[in-house]
Amino acid sequence: MKFIKTEIPEVVLCKPTVFNDDRGYFFESFKKNTFENFIGYPVNFCQDNEAKSTKGVLRGLHYQLPPFAQSKLVRVVKGSVLDVVVDIRKNAPTFGKYIAIEISEENKYQLFIPRGFAHGYVGLSDEVIFMYKVDNYYNQEAERGIIYNDNFLGIDWKLDEKELIISEKDKAQPLFKNADIFENNKTY
Ligand SMILES: Cc1cn([C@H]2C[C@H](O)[C@@H](COP(=O)(O)OP(=O)(O)O[C@H]3O[C@H](C)C(=O)[C@H](O)[C@H]3O)O2)c(=O)[nH]c1=O
Numbered sequence: 001m002k003f004i005k006t007e008i009p010e011v012v013l014c015k016p017t018v019f020n021d022d023r024g025y026f027f028e029s030f031k032k033n034t035f036e037n038f039i040g041y042p043v044n045f046c047q048d049n050e051a052k053s054t055k056g057v058l059r060g061l062h063y064q065l066p067p068f069a070q071s072k073l074v075r076v077v078k079g080s081v082l083d084v085v086v087d088i089r090k091n092a093p094t095f096g097k098y099i100a101i102e103i104s105e106e107n108k109y110q111l112f113i114p115r116g117f118a119h120g121y122v123g124l125s126d127e128v129i130f131m132y133k134v135d136n137y138y139n140q141e142a143e144r145g146i147i148y149n150d151n152f153l154g155i156d157w158k159l160d161e162k163e164l165i166i167s168e169k170d171k172a173q174p175l176f177k178n179a180d181i182f183e184n185n186k187t188y
Pocket of ligand 1: 049051059060062063072119120121138167
Protein backbone atom coordinates (compact mmCIF):
# COMPACT_ATOMS: atom_id res chain seq x y z
CA MET A 1 0.00 0.00 0.00
CA LYS A 2 1.35 3.47 -0.90
CA PHE A 3 0.30 6.38 1.32
CA ILE A 4 0.22 9.87 -0.14
CA LYS A 5 -0.56 13.09 1.71
CA THR A 6 -3.10 15.20 -0.18
CA GLU A 7 -3.23 18.99 -0.41
CA ILE A 8 -4.81 18.78 3.04
CA PRO A 9 -1.92 16.79 4.57
CA GLU A 10 -3.97 15.07 7.28
CA VAL A 11 -6.19 13.55 4.55
CA VAL A 12 -4.29 10.60 3.11
CA LEU A 13 -4.72 8.81 -0.22
CA CYS A 14 -3.99 5.09 0.03
CA LYS A 15 -3.04 3.18 -3.14
CA PRO A 16 -3.03 -0.62 -2.70
CA THR A 17 -0.54 -3.02 -4.29
CA VAL A 18 -2.68 -5.27 -6.47
CA PHE A 19 -1.52 -8.80 -7.34
CA ASN A 20 -3.10 -9.83 -10.63
CA ASP A 21 -2.96 -13.34 -12.05
CA ASP A 22 -4.99 -15.53 -14.36
CA ARG A 23 -7.52 -16.14 -11.51
CA GLY A 24 -8.21 -12.44 -10.89
CA TYR A 25 -6.57 -10.23 -8.26
CA PHE A 26 -5.62 -10.01 -4.59
CA PHE A 27 -4.68 -7.02 -2.45
CA GLU A 28 -4.40 -6.21 1.22
CA SER A 29 -7.16 -3.65 1.69
CA PHE A 30 -6.15 -2.63 5.23
CA LYS A 31 -3.15 -3.28 7.47
CA LYS A 32 -3.19 -1.60 10.89
CA ASN A 33 0.60 -1.45 11.42
CA THR A 34 1.63 0.15 8.12
CA PHE A 35 -1.43 2.43 8.17
CA GLU A 36 -0.71 3.74 11.70
CA ASN A 37 3.01 4.05 10.98
CA PHE A 38 2.17 6.48 8.19
CA ILE A 39 -0.67 8.30 9.91
CA GLY A 40 1.49 8.68 13.02
CA TYR A 41 -1.14 7.85 15.64
CA PRO A 42 -3.39 4.91 16.56
CA VAL A 43 -6.74 4.64 14.76
CA ASN A 44 -9.13 2.02 16.17
CA PHE A 45 -11.86 1.41 13.61
CA CYS A 46 -14.96 -0.01 15.29
CA GLN A 47 -17.63 -0.04 12.60
CA ASP A 48 -17.81 -0.93 8.90
CA ASN A 49 -20.44 0.62 6.65
CA GLU A 50 -21.68 -0.17 3.14
CA ALA A 51 -23.91 1.95 0.92
CA LYS A 52 -25.30 1.31 -2.56
CA SER A 53 -26.00 4.28 -4.81
CA THR A 54 -26.77 5.00 -8.43
CA LYS A 55 -25.34 7.71 -10.68
CA GLY A 56 -26.04 11.18 -9.32
CA VAL A 57 -26.80 10.10 -5.74
CA LEU A 58 -25.04 12.66 -3.54
CA ARG A 59 -24.61 11.77 0.12
CA GLY A 60 -23.29 14.45 2.44
CA LEU A 61 -21.71 16.60 3.54
CA HIS A 62 -21.83 14.87 6.92
CA TYR A 63 -19.87 14.65 10.16
CA GLN A 64 -20.48 13.85 13.81
CA LEU A 65 -19.71 16.34 16.59
CA PRO A 66 -17.19 15.50 19.31
CA PRO A 67 -17.06 13.29 21.35
CA PHE A 68 -18.64 11.21 18.58
CA ALA A 69 -16.45 12.55 15.76
CA GLN A 70 -15.42 9.87 13.29
CA SER A 71 -12.34 9.21 11.21
CA LYS A 72 -13.22 7.33 8.01
CA LEU A 73 -11.32 5.06 5.65
CA VAL A 74 -13.40 4.95 2.48
CA ARG A 75 -13.27 2.88 -0.70
CA VAL A 76 -15.41 1.83 -3.65
CA VAL A 77 -15.87 -1.83 -4.60
CA LYS A 78 -18.30 -1.25 -7.49
CA GLY A 79 -18.38 1.71 -9.86
CA SER A 80 -16.90 5.11 -9.05
CA VAL A 81 -17.58 8.20 -6.96
CA LEU A 82 -16.24 11.70 -6.57
CA ASP A 83 -15.28 11.78 -2.90
CA VAL A 84 -15.21 15.20 -1.21
CA VAL A 85 -13.65 16.14 2.12
CA VAL A 86 -13.98 19.60 3.74
CA ASP A 87 -11.73 20.86 6.54
CA ILE A 88 -14.02 22.17 9.30
CA ARG A 89 -11.30 22.57 11.98
CA LYS A 90 -11.40 26.25 12.92
CA ASN A 91 -7.86 27.78 12.89
CA ALA A 92 -6.51 24.96 10.74
CA PRO A 93 -4.45 26.44 7.88
CA THR A 94 -6.74 24.58 5.44
CA PHE A 95 -9.98 25.49 7.25
CA GLY A 96 -12.80 25.75 4.69
CA LYS A 97 -10.73 24.08 1.98
CA TYR A 98 -11.89 20.91 0.24
CA ILE A 99 -10.38 18.16 -1.81
CA ALA A 100 -12.21 16.04 -4.36
CA ILE A 101 -10.83 12.70 -5.54
CA GLU A 102 -12.30 10.05 -7.83
CA ILE A 103 -12.31 6.72 -6.03
CA SER A 104 -13.32 3.66 -8.02
CA GLU A 105 -13.48 -0.10 -8.43
CA GLU A 106 -10.84 0.52 -11.12
CA ASN A 107 -8.23 2.55 -9.23
CA LYS A 108 -8.99 0.86 -5.85
CA TYR A 109 -7.93 4.04 -4.09
CA GLN A 110 -8.86 4.59 -0.45
CA LEU A 111 -9.07 7.90 1.37
CA PHE A 112 -8.39 8.40 5.07
CA ILE A 113 -10.50 11.22 6.45
CA PRO A 114 -9.54 12.17 10.02
CA ARG A 115 -11.91 13.59 12.63
CA GLY A 116 -12.61 17.27 12.02
CA PHE A 117 -13.71 16.93 8.40
CA ALA A 118 -17.07 16.87 6.64
CA HIS A 119 -17.45 14.12 4.06
CA GLY A 120 -19.62 13.51 1.05
CA TYR A 121 -19.60 11.71 -2.27
CA VAL A 122 -21.55 11.56 -5.51
CA GLY A 123 -22.03 8.46 -7.64
CA LEU A 124 -20.42 8.74 -11.07
CA SER A 125 -21.37 5.27 -12.32
CA ASP A 126 -24.75 3.61 -12.79
CA GLU A 127 -24.12 1.38 -9.76
CA VAL A 128 -21.93 2.23 -6.77
CA ILE A 129 -21.05 0.13 -3.76
CA PHE A 130 -19.24 2.32 -1.19
CA MET A 131 -17.60 0.74 1.84
CA TYR A 132 -15.88 2.43 4.77
CA LYS A 133 -14.52 2.01 8.25
CA VAL A 134 -15.20 4.49 11.04
CA ASP A 135 -13.43 4.82 14.39
CA ASN A 136 -16.45 5.97 16.41
CA TYR A 137 -19.96 4.56 16.52
CA TYR A 138 -22.86 6.16 14.69
CA ASN A 139 -24.66 8.67 16.86
CA GLN A 140 -27.68 10.23 15.20
CA GLU A 141 -27.97 13.03 17.78
CA ALA A 142 -24.39 14.07 17.06
CA GLU A 143 -24.86 14.04 13.27
CA ARG A 144 -24.39 17.38 11.52
CA GLY A 145 -24.12 18.47 7.93
CA ILE A 146 -23.32 21.21 5.44
CA ILE A 147 -25.32 21.84 2.27
CA TYR A 148 -23.60 20.30 -0.75
CA ASN A 149 -23.80 23.45 -2.90
CA ASP A 150 -22.60 25.94 -0.30
CA ASN A 151 -21.35 29.05 -2.13
CA PHE A 152 -18.38 29.63 0.18
CA LEU A 153 -17.06 26.11 -0.37
CA GLY A 154 -17.87 26.16 -4.09
CA ILE A 155 -17.53 22.39 -4.51
CA ASP A 156 -17.46 21.16 -8.11
CA TRP A 157 -19.40 17.88 -8.00
CA LYS A 158 -18.72 17.29 -11.71
CA LEU A 159 -22.36 16.46 -12.52
CA ASP A 160 -25.17 18.78 -13.60
CA GLU A 161 -27.52 19.88 -10.81
CA LYS A 162 -30.40 18.12 -12.60
CA GLU A 163 -28.56 14.79 -12.43
CA LEU A 164 -28.26 14.92 -8.64
CA ILE A 165 -30.38 12.70 -6.36
CA ILE A 166 -30.31 14.05 -2.81
CA SER A 167 -32.22 13.06 0.33
CA GLU A 168 -34.65 15.55 1.87
CA LYS A 169 -32.37 15.58 4.91
CA ASP A 170 -29.38 16.61 2.84
CA LYS A 171 -31.32 19.22 0.90
CA ALA A 172 -32.01 20.90 4.26
CA GLN A 173 -28.42 20.96 5.56
CA PRO A 174 -27.13 24.36 6.78
CA LEU A 175 -24.68 26.63 5.06
CA PHE A 176 -21.03 26.27 6.00
CA LYS A 177 -21.13 29.58 7.90
CA ASN A 178 -24.01 28.32 10.05
CA ALA A 179 -22.64 24.82 10.62
CA ASP A 180 -21.44 23.54 13.99
CA ILE A 181 -17.74 23.41 13.20
CA PHE A 182 -14.85 21.97 15.16
CA GLU A 183 -12.90 24.09 17.59
CA ASN A 184 -9.22 24.58 16.81
CA ASN A 185 -6.89 22.28 15.02
CA LYS A 186 -6.57 19.33 17.36
CA THR A 187 -7.13 15.61 17.06
CA TYR A 188 -10.53 14.72 18.45
C1 LIG B 1 -24.39 6.59 8.77
C2 LIG B 1 -25.33 5.62 9.41
C3 LIG B 1 -26.68 5.60 9.10
N1 LIG B 1 -27.50 4.70 9.70
C4 LIG B 1 -28.92 4.66 9.32
C5 LIG B 1 -29.65 5.98 9.50
C6 LIG B 1 -30.66 5.97 8.39
O1 LIG B 1 -31.84 5.27 8.81
C7 LIG B 1 -30.00 5.15 7.28
C8 LIG B 1 -29.38 6.00 6.19
O2 LIG B 1 -28.57 6.97 6.82
P1 LIG B 1 -28.07 8.24 6.03
O3 LIG B 1 -29.14 8.73 5.12
O4 LIG B 1 -27.48 9.18 7.04
O5 LIG B 1 -26.90 7.59 5.15
P2 LIG B 1 -25.81 8.43 4.32
O6 LIG B 1 -26.42 9.61 3.67
O7 LIG B 1 -25.09 7.45 3.48
O8 LIG B 1 -24.83 8.95 5.47
C9 LIG B 1 -23.42 8.81 5.40
O9 LIG B 1 -23.01 9.65 4.36
C10 LIG B 1 -21.81 10.36 4.49
C11 LIG B 1 -21.14 10.42 3.15
C12 LIG B 1 -20.88 9.95 5.55
O10 LIG B 1 -19.67 10.16 5.49
C13 LIG B 1 -21.43 9.36 6.77
O11 LIG B 1 -20.79 8.14 7.06
C14 LIG B 1 -22.89 9.12 6.76
O12 LIG B 1 -23.51 10.29 7.26
O13 LIG B 1 -28.96 4.40 7.92
C15 LIG B 1 -27.04 3.78 10.63
O14 LIG B 1 -27.82 2.96 11.19
N2 LIG B 1 -25.71 3.79 10.97
C16 LIG B 1 -24.83 4.68 10.39
O15 LIG B 1 -23.62 4.64 10.71
